[in-house]
Amino acid sequence: MREFALIDRLSQRLANRRADTRLGIGDDGALVAPSAGQELAITTDTLIAGRHFPVDTSAFDIGYKALAVNLSDLAAMGADPAWVTIALAAPELNAGWCDALLDGALAAIGDASVDIVGGDTTRGELSLTITAIGCLPAGAALRRSGARVGDLIAVTGTLGDAAYGLQCWPTRDNATRDQQFFIDRLARPQWRPGAALRGLVNAAIDISDGLAADLEHVLSASEVGARLDIDTLPTSESMMRSCDRETRLGLQWSGGDDYELCVTLNEAQLDRARAAIDCPLTVIGEIEAEIGLRAFDRHGVRWNSDKARGWDHFA
């Protein structure tokens, strides 16, 4: 398929949803008109075949995940997602594959008011780079630097499932129900509506590199420390059934790709935060003045930084 034909095809499938999108795909750039008093959050993430997703991932799931991880970054800023560009490199393009990719991208967007306003296609190793732009009232962003001594630390959903999904990947053609659950958590992560937590939490990050690594970013930016109770990490029923305790806690502590939100908040806001977000919100620890992350399990064993490397693409 030729590039211009592809762009035409995609454009036709992408009716704009937002009144403040003035011009979508088809010119040298898109045009959007943010409301007065709004700030914009901007984030960019690249996904490369064989690195961020298994090479035999379906086009649908590639599109889904690429959108989800970027919308998750906006959620972690407390922004309402608004506009997205998609830069696709692929060894070749065929219409069915591209349609499936777009189906996945649109499925990840779901009911959110998000327009795909631009992009680029080029020949190369299979990869997608998404830039996502979201809106929020001036000054209302959830930043990593906002954690305060005495804040509770809480996470959405359950942890470790996506990391275990990677282990289950070879079973995907005849997976059990539990294995399929983990594979889906890896391939189609659910970004959380972090915008709903504006005004309720003091700091937020999304867990892409693993809880320990990502929480360290919050502590470092906020110049605080934390105490964590490893045994409180929220666990899916499938994981309870599938893994022994040590395997499970290892995945939950340092496994990436869950795209849950980790937030810190005043205890007085906990009930309102739970009511605002459409998923479980589990308290796992507390922010302390003393620098460093002190994580202990029920046996009093301290989980050290060796288990907290997270995911570094060049390590």
Added chain:
Amino acid sequence: MREFALIDRLSQRLANRRADTRLGIGDDGALVAPSAGQELAITTDTLIAGRHFPVDTSAFDIGYKALAVNLSDLAAMGADPAWVTIALAAPELNAGWCDALLDGALAAIGDASVDIVGGDTTRGELSLTITAIGCLPAGAALRRSGARVGDLIAVTGTLGDAAYGLQCWPTRDNATRDQQFFIDRLARPQWRPGAALRGLVNAAIDISDGLAADLEHVLSASEVGARLDIDTLPTSESMMRSCDRETRLGLQWSGGDDYELCVTLNEAQLDRARAAIDCPLTVIGEIEAEIGLRAFDRHGVRWNSDKARGWDHFA
């Protein structure tokens, strides 16, 4: 070099220039605060080694070109460039190479008030995806669809130099002055300050795929046709000295990568447009009601669409 160390290093080099940049690199997203009444232009372009630049291009030139082509797209919308994200995939990262890439990117930005507010680094085939965001007054964008019957067609600078630069590339270690000029035009294209043409021209596009192909996009979007005088295409002195007429016109007609602007405007605005933009602006033809591109040289030979394929990454 590890990813987080690299991000720290880049962040330290990137002081924000703009008062409306609220937060740069280092959180889940950047935060910016556009002024009330402004629209934003958004563009994304990927450059892949061996496809958009020779594999042995220097890190400086890769950084330079990646920024220039995206700032050129904003210029073609008439936007003042404001914010940029850089997603870099590379087989490995070393500090010197990354510093040189950033040097090149900052050189392409030059004195423009542009902040690099985010990005991503990952291991993979060498490529860069840039998203650039620019500001402009609501309704003032220069769109491909704005050409009107009777408009003059004009282009900035000179054409064909970058395409000839690709032919000169093998000489780069002992290039003549002219050869070096062409190589520089390919490796370090000069984006033009298209924002200066707001209110003066009716349509604009930047010439990335070749004059014929890009002008066709304007004609198609505007539902008009054009007559072009091939012998008026602006030519550098180096090209006059280096190429015979047929070679030269072929490069100027369909060679890509010049990143000059092609605009259409009312003749009454020509002097003001020339005064506003800091480079030659040469009239090469006229917009006509009859659909199609009719380009003739001084011998009356019509240049047909076979010579106008432009650059299609999947052709």
